[in-house]
Structures are given as C-alpha cells and as structure tokens.
Amino acid sequence: MSTDSNDNLHLHILFFPLMAQGHMLPTLDMAKLLAARGVKSTIITTPLNAPLFTKAITDVNFQNSPSKIILRLVEFPTKQAGLPDGLENLDLVSGPDTHCKFFHALTLLKHTTEEILAELRPHAFIADTFFTWATDLASKFGIPRIVFHGTSFISMCCMESLERFQPYKSVDSDSEPFVLPGNLPDEIKLTRLQIPDHLRLGLVNDFTKLLESAREAGKRSYGMVVNSFYELEPAYADHYRKVLGKKAWHIGPVSLCNKNDSEKARRGKQAGIDEHECLKWLASKKPGSVVYMCFGTNASFSASQLREIATGLAASGQNFIWVVRKAKNNDGEEEWLPEGYEKRVEEKGLIIRGWAPQVLILDHEAVGGFVTHCGWNSVLEGVSAGLPMVTWPIFAEQFYNEKLITEVLRTGVTVGAKKWIRLVGDYVKSEQIERAVKEIMIGERSEEMRSRAKAVGEMARRAVEEGGSSYSDLGNLIQELKSGLS
Incomplete structure (x- = not known):
C-alpha cells in the first residue's frame, strides 16, 4: 500500500467514460489504481454497460483496498436520440447515421450529469x-475537469500538427508523402490517404463540429490523464507538455493493475473461449512460438479480407491465435472461412470467435508476436507483454501509433496498410500478411525486434511500480488535486 493512501481518503473523483470498450476498460483500471492509493472513485455508466464494471468493482471493494469504487447508473437517451432500444455502446454502432445519433445522445447526458455533480x-x-x-x-461546480482521450502522446502531437499546419493541402496527390511540421522529435511522414477522412476530404458535419468542440473544451480544461509511460515516448511527452504547453499526467500502462490470471481473463466482455481451454492450448506450444492476431472491437473486415488473413497465416507456418468478430450469414454459415480450414490448421492454429482474454494471452510465455490494428489499448498491452508487433492500422489515430512502433521504437513491422478507412480498413493481400508475420517471428531481424520489445516491456512494468515514472506522476496528480481542497 502506498504511504500516501491515508492522506487521500477524503479525495473523491468522478469518472465518466465514453460507452465503448476501449474507453471503459482503462477508466476501470484508473479507478482501481486510485483505490489502491486511497482515493474514492465513482464511475458513471448506463445499465447495459454496467456488467463490464461490476465484478471488478466488487472484487476491489471486498479486498483490503484503502478506498472504494462506486458505480452510478444513468439512463442512456436512446429514444430521444432516435436510436434503437439497447444501443448504449459505440461498439454496436455500424452505419454513419447511427454513429451521428449516438454522439448526439452524448450531448443529452449533460443534465443528468449535472444532477450527479x-x-x-x-x-x-x-x-x-x-x-x-x-x-x-x-x-x-468549481472543480477541475480532466480530459481522458485514451490515446498516445505521439498521436496527440501528430494530430496537433495536422490541424495547425494542414500539410496535407500542399501535396499533389493522395499518395505523395509529406513530413509533419511543428518540430516534432522525429521525421514523421504520412500521406493524405493515411489521415482521417474529415481532414482529407474537408468534411464539415455534426461529427466534425463535435471534434472541434471537444478540442476547444480540452484547451479550457485543467489537463489530461494519459494512458502511457514516460520511457515509452519521452520526446513526445516532452513535446506535448513543454513545446505545446499542455498539462498532462502519464499514468500507464493502466492495464498492468490486473495482476493475476483471473483479473486478466475477465477484463472486458465474456470471452468466446474458456480461459482454461485457451491456456491449455498455449501450454502445448513452445515459448515465443505463437503469433496472436486481433483487431480490437470496432474493425469490420469483409469475408474476402478474412480469407486473405486465413491464407496468410497458414502460409507463414507459424502457430497462431486469431480472434475473429464476424457474424454468421443468414444460413448460419461462416462464408469467410475457407472450407476445411480449421481442420487443416488444428495443430498450429486456434480461432477465437468473439471476445478474447487478450491480456491473459499476450502475457503467456508461448506468445512471441502480436498482429494489431494499433488501437492504443492494444499497443500498450503488446508493449507491456514485451512483444514485437505487426502493425495493421485501420482508422482513428492508428496510423500515428504505427509510426511509434515501426520507426521510433523499431519493435515491429508494417503489414502495408496504406489507406485510412473508417471501421473496415485498407485491403491487404495474403502475401503481405505472410511476410510480416514471418518477419517478427523468425530470422535475425525478429531477434533484434524481440530484444528491444522485451526491454520496453520491462520499462513498462517498472513505470507503474512504486517509485516508477507513472506511479510518481499519478501521485503528483493526487497531491495537486488535494492541494486544491479547501
């Protein structure tokens, strides 16, 4: 227990995460970290999202944690926003019309939140x-608002450069590379195809207005908590705070608060595989011999893209776990899976349909590489496990995170995705998948990447231990908030 825990028993922080798996999970982890330091947390969410939190909160509150986590439920305004009943999570949103209505619903939560405050x-x-x-x-209410964005320092620096200098307007084609200006720590090159569509196409709509409003509110906020650690991206943490002059505390990787197998296994939704079955399969493989492939909660690949993945994985000759979130067709068949595929690869491959206990898998000694969409939670989980990565960015800020892995840290290789496409991503051929998987799993270069990745993973674990950079910065935040109490 931290020495500062008893002093903080009176400190109470209210959290309100976006209703999406990638935002709620790190918020829960943050609350657990604060509880361990004696800070009381209340998390606001909606009834259908509550199960994600309840078991972990119950465990924290029944353990010898110096403080408690409380869940506060609010009704999600589905009807007022014109959404179907039960749609309370961004991960369930499929089309642009529903996307727009979902974000409109967020604006309707202000009054309820005011009552809670x-x-x-x-x-x-x-x-x-x-x-x-x-x-x-x-x-x-005279209290500090702290922003949680759920992304990296490098991505925030890249976004700031794009928005301020608009370098994508000075190139002649969508595929011509340009360097991000603004004295960034490294020469980061992108193309117009790799930046968000609202920038590339100059879109103005309700969502772009929301993004602008979020930026403006962020500038007036007290600061930001960042799920990162200083040693991972020191130059970008410094650039963000010192050059751009923004207040931020790095407190991650927050997922490392989940210490044992049961905590790791139940983090998130109900897994599509029994944890013991998964661990048994992994235990049958040699250390470092399995590549794990997963694309987060939002990616929606076509059947033809999934067939390319199936072909590429088999051709790589590597053991693999592949997480697929693809519904069966109307006939109850899986048209994306080549006929007889699972039988052919049963000795080498395990396909998990639906949700996987990702942290549990990544931390297993049999896993030697990670194919990821570069969502920040996944990147941090891969980093914490000390794994080299194949980067396959799809949309959001994922192309910036790819640069951190492949060019700054040099702990991974790109699969070759060249185009930012919301939810579905660029089409990648099986030969590219085969090449990239082999590159991180076998050969001299893979050993170099693995060595660097392991060193960064050790830094991650040290950062959250007492005296580490993230442990200390969380302490700084707690002390600063305490000093503001009357």
Whole structure:
C-alpha cells in the first residue's frame, strides 16, 4: 500500500467514460489504481454497460483496498436520440447515421450529469474527451475537469500538427508523402490517404463540429490523464507538455493493475473461449512460438479480407491465435472461412470467435508476436507483454501509433496498410500478411525486434511500480488535486 493512501481518503473523483470498450476498460483500471492509493472513485455508466464494471468493482471493494469504487447508473437517451432500444455502446454502432445519433445522445447526458455533480460534490471530474460539455459543467461546480482521450502522446502531437499546419493541402496527390511540421522529435511522414477522412476530404458535419468542440473544451480544461509511460515516448511527452504547453499526467500502462490470471481473463466482455481451454492450448506450444492476431472491437473486415488473413497465416507456418468478430450469414454459415480450414490448421492454429482474454494471452510465455490494428489499448498491452508487433492500422489515430512502433521504437513491422478507412480498413493481400508475420517471428531481424520489445516491456512494468515514472506522476496528480481542497 502506498504511504500516501491515508492522506487521500477524503479525495473523491468522478469518472465518466465514453460507452465503448476501449474507453471503459482503462477508466476501470484508473479507478482501481486510485483505490489502491486511497482515493474514492465513482464511475458513471448506463445499465447495459454496467456488467463490464461490476465484478471488478466488487472484487476491489471486498479486498483490503484503502478506498472504494462506486458505480452510478444513468439512463442512456436512446429514444430521444432516435436510436434503437439497447444501443448504449459505440461498439454496436455500424452505419454513419447511427454513429451521428449516438454522439448526439452524448450531448443529452449533460443534465443528468449535472444532477450527479450537485449530489456527490466530487473534488475532480475525469470525463471522456467526447463529453464536450464537461469542462463548463465542472467549472460551474468549481472543480477541475480532466480530459481522458485514451490515446498516445505521439498521436496527440501528430494530430496537433495536422490541424495547425494542414500539410496535407500542399501535396499533389493522395499518395505523395509529406513530413509533419511543428518540430516534432522525429521525421514523421504520412500521406493524405493515411489521415482521417474529415481532414482529407474537408468534411464539415455534426461529427466534425463535435471534434472541434471537444478540442476547444480540452484547451479550457485543467489537463489530461494519459494512458502511457514516460520511457515509452519521452520526446513526445516532452513535446506535448513543454513545446505545446499542455498539462498532462502519464499514468500507464493502466492495464498492468490486473495482476493475476483471473483479473486478466475477465477484463472486458465474456470471452468466446474458456480461459482454461485457451491456456491449455498455449501450454502445448513452445515459448515465443505463437503469433496472436486481433483487431480490437470496432474493425469490420469483409469475408474476402478474412480469407486473405486465413491464407496468410497458414502460409507463414507459424502457430497462431486469431480472434475473429464476424457474424454468421443468414444460413448460419461462416462464408469467410475457407472450407476445411480449421481442420487443416488444428495443430498450429486456434480461432477465437468473439471476445478474447487478450491480456491473459499476450502475457503467456508461448506468445512471441502480436498482429494489431494499433488501437492504443492494444499497443500498450503488446508493449507491456514485451512483444514485437505487426502493425495493421485501420482508422482513428492508428496510423500515428504505427509510426511509434515501426520507426521510433523499431519493435515491429508494417503489414502495408496504406489507406485510412473508417471501421473496415485498407485491403491487404495474403502475401503481405505472410511476410510480416514471418518477419517478427523468425530470422535475425525478429531477434533484434524481440530484444528491444522485451526491454520496453520491462520499462513498462517498472513505470507503474512504486517509485516508477507513472506511479510518481499519478501521485503528483493526487497531491495537486488535494492541494486544491479547501
């Protein structure tokens, strides 16, 4: 237990994460870290999202944690926003119309949140970046609003450069590389095809207005908590805080608060495989011989792309676990799976349909590489496990995170995705998949990447231990919030 825990028993922080797996899980981890330091946390969520939190919160509150985590439920305004009943999570959104309505629903939560703030009177409000009204609401109650974005320092620096200097307007074609200006620590090159579509196409709509409103509210907020650690991207942490002048605390990787197998296994949704069956399969493989492939909660590949993946994995000759979130067709068949595929690869491959206990798998000694979409939670989990990665960015900030892995840290290789496409990503051929998987799993270069990745993984674990950079920065945040109490 931290020495500062008893001093912080009166500190109470209110969290409101975006209703999406990739935002709720790190928020839960943050609350667990604060509870271990004696800070009381209340997390706001909706009834259908509550199960993601309840078991972990119950465990924390029944253990000898110096403080508690409380769950506060609010009704999600599905009807008012024109959404179908039961759609309370961004991961369930498929089309652009529903996407727009979902984010409109977030604006309707302001009044309910104001009532909770008036009732609970917390000392700080850590709200997701997409709750654009949170800064004004916190100001009304005289407390700091801290932003949680759920991304990396490098991606925030890249986004700032793109928005401020608009270098993509000075090239002649979508595929011509340009360097991100603004004195970034490294020469980061992108193409117009690799940046968000609203920038590339100059779109102005309700979502782009929301993004602008979120940026503006962020500038007026007290600061930002970042799920990263200083040793991972020191130059970008410095650039963000010193050059861009933004207040931020690095407190990650927050997923490392899940210490034992049972905590790792139940992190997130119900897994599509029994954890013991998964561990038994992994135990039958040699150390470092399995490549794990997963593309987060939002990617939606076509049947033909999944067949390319199946072919590439088999051709690589490597043991693999492949997580697939593809529904069966109307006839109850899986048209994406080549006929007889699972039988042919049963000695070498395990396909998990639906949700996988990712942290549990990545931390297993049999796993030697990770094929990832470069969502920040996944990147950090791969980094923490000390694994080389194949990068396959799809959309959001994933092309910036790819640069950190392949060019700054040099702990991975790109599969060759060249185009930012919301949810579905660029089409990648089986030969590219085969090449990239082999590159991180076998040969001299893979050993170099593995060695660097292991060193970074050790830094990650040290960062969250007492005296580590993230442990200390979380302590700095707690002390700063304490000093503001009257």
